[in-house]
Amino acid sequence: MNNKPIIALDFPGEHEVFHFLQHFQEPLFVKIGMELYLQEGPDIVRKVKEQGHDIFLDLKLHDIPNTVKSAMKGLAHLGVDLVNVHAAGGIQMMEAALEGLEAGTPVGKKRAKLIAVTQLTSTTEEQMKSEQQIHLSLLESVLHYAKIAKQAQLDGVVCSVHEAKMIANECGEEFLRVTPGIRLAGGDVHDQKRIATPDGARADGSSLIVVGRAITGSRDPLAAYKEVCSLWEGN
Numbered sequence: 001m002n003n004k005p006i007i008a009l010d011f012p013g014e015h016e017v018f019h020f021l022q023h024f025q026e027p028l029f030v031k032i033g034m035e036l037y038l039q040e041g042p043d044i045v046r047k048v049k050e051q052g053h054d055i056f057l058d059l060k061l062h063d064i065p066n067t068v069k070s071a072m073k074g075l076a077h078l079g080v081d082l083v084n085v086h087a088a089g090g091i092q093m094m095e096a097a098l099e100g101l102e103a104g105t106p107v108g109k110k111r112a113k114l115i116a117v118t119q120l121t122s123t124t125e126e127q128m129k130s131e132q133q134i135h136l137s138l139l140e141s142v143l144h145y146a147k148i149a150k151q152a153q154l155d156g157v158v159c160s161v162h163e164a165k166m167i168a169n170e171c172g173e174e175f176l177r178v179t180p181g182i183r184l185a186g187g188d189v190h191d192q193k194r195i196a197t198p199d200g201a202r203a204d205g206s207s208l209i210v211v212g213r214a215i216t217g218s219r220d221p222l223a224a225y226k227e228v229c230s231l232w233e234g235n
């Protein structure tokens with residue numbers, strides 16, 4: 001798994017994905033989420049992988065432990081690099097996810113890293129308090145989810161850049177902080193609430209950044225990607 005910015009391939013289908021990928025002549029780190037996976041199924045993972053890209057399969061599983069375990073066992077055969085669940089599913093569910101992933105990973109192959117979503121980057125503290133009835137600060141809630149993910153032996157979490165440093169302090173530098181909600185300065189925020197720039201993410205302790213519309217919605221995706229890379233790498 002490389003540490004390039006992860007490009008979110010949030011497209012309706014295979015045609016749009018391969019049209020987009022034509023802009024790039026190098027191996028990338030890409031994210032396949034619900035929108036694409038639910039239209040194209042596991043074949044899209046195999047086809048993108050054939051082009052040599054690292055893959056984050058972002059399906060955010062959240063169900064009873066037995067169901068998540070079986071689903072992870074099936075996903076393990078796809079040979080992706082990173083997969084995830086919702087930490088709100090609980091410790092038992094996260095442990096079951098890990099068991100399934102380990103059981104399904106073919107002998108001799110590296111198991112995908114497993115991370116847990118804490119609070120979505122589209123959520124504000126006010127929303128969390130009123131809609132989820134969690135009476136902590138957003139930072140405390142994210143930190144709590146990170147700690148139970150660590151207790152379940154997961155490899156890290158999805159959080160916003162704003163919580164990344166605190167998680168590294170509490171859970172250790174090697175515990176991954178994968179941060180979506182990345183925007184170029186002055187760019188459209190869309191539905192995201194807890195955002196940061198790629199250089200802000202580097203300074204504030206992200207392990208990996210996820211960038212979708214700032215690149216996929218650009219008139220020049222390659223130029224936008226290069227700008228994100230150079231800010232992220234600090235060049």
Ligand SMILES: O=c1ccn([C@@H]2O[C@H](COP(=O)(O)O)[C@@H](O)[C@H]2O)c(=O)[nH]1
Binds near residue numbers: 010158159182212
């Ligand atoms: O908390 C989360 C978890 C996942 N995402 C996903 O990341 C990308 C972000 O796309 P942008 O276009 O850069 O906003 C998207 O696929 C989300 O499903 C997230 O944003 N926040």
